[in-house]
Amino acid sequence: QVQLVESGGGLVQAGGSLRLSCVASGSIFSVSAMGWYRQAPGQLRDLVALISAVGTTSYVDSVKGRFTISRDNAKNTLYLQMNSLKPEDTAVYYCRALRGDVWGQGTQVIVSS
Numbered sequence: 001q002v003q004l005v006e007s008g009g010g011l012v013q014a015g016g017s018l019r020l021s022c023v024a025s026g027s028i029f030s031v032s033a034m035g036w037y038r039q040a041p042g043q044l045r046d047l048v049a050l051i052s053a054v055g056t057t058s059y060v061d062s063v064k065g066r067f068t069i070s071r072d073n074a075k076n077t078l079y080l081q082m083n084s085l086k087p088e089d090t091a092v093y094y095c096r097a098l099r100g101d102v103w104g105q106g107t108q109v110i111v112s113s
Contacts, residue, residue, distance in 0.1 A: 002026035002102045004095050009107030016085050016111070022078040022095030022104055030073040032099035036080045038091035038109075045094065049080065063089075085111045 008020040020036070033052045039045040049059045049069035057069050068081040078095050092106040 002028045002097055002100060004097060004102055004104035006093065006095050006104040006107040009093060009109045011110045011112065012085055014085060014087055014111055014113050017081070017083045018085065018109060020080040020082070020093055020095075020107060020109075022080075024076045024078070024097065026076075028097060028099055028102075029076045029078075032097045034069075034071060034078045035096045035098060036069060036078070037094045037096060038089075039094070039106075040088075040091040043091075048093070050098075051078070082109070085109075087111045087113045 003025045004022050006020060006022045008018060012018055031053050035050045036048040037045050038048050047060060048063055049067060051057050051069045051071055066084045070079045090111050092108050094106045095104045
């Protein structure tokens, strides 16, 4: 059973940066596409970025050029580098292993104006 644990959230001023990490237990990480999602208060959980098992990436338009998703299969770790943060990026951020549809518990990101 794969488990995912996110970290790296926090409070940051607009224009600042944060790097989120998601550590996976289990051997499925290296063969699974992974994703970052976010859920703002009162909103549905939305996709932010995806990365395939071989490193192909895709982003929603609102974060293109500001966020970078990456993975280190040797460390079973998924990353989300977030730059030029905006107040509208405030949300709980979740990582997901698409194989098996496994979710982490989430990490809170708050961007102050």
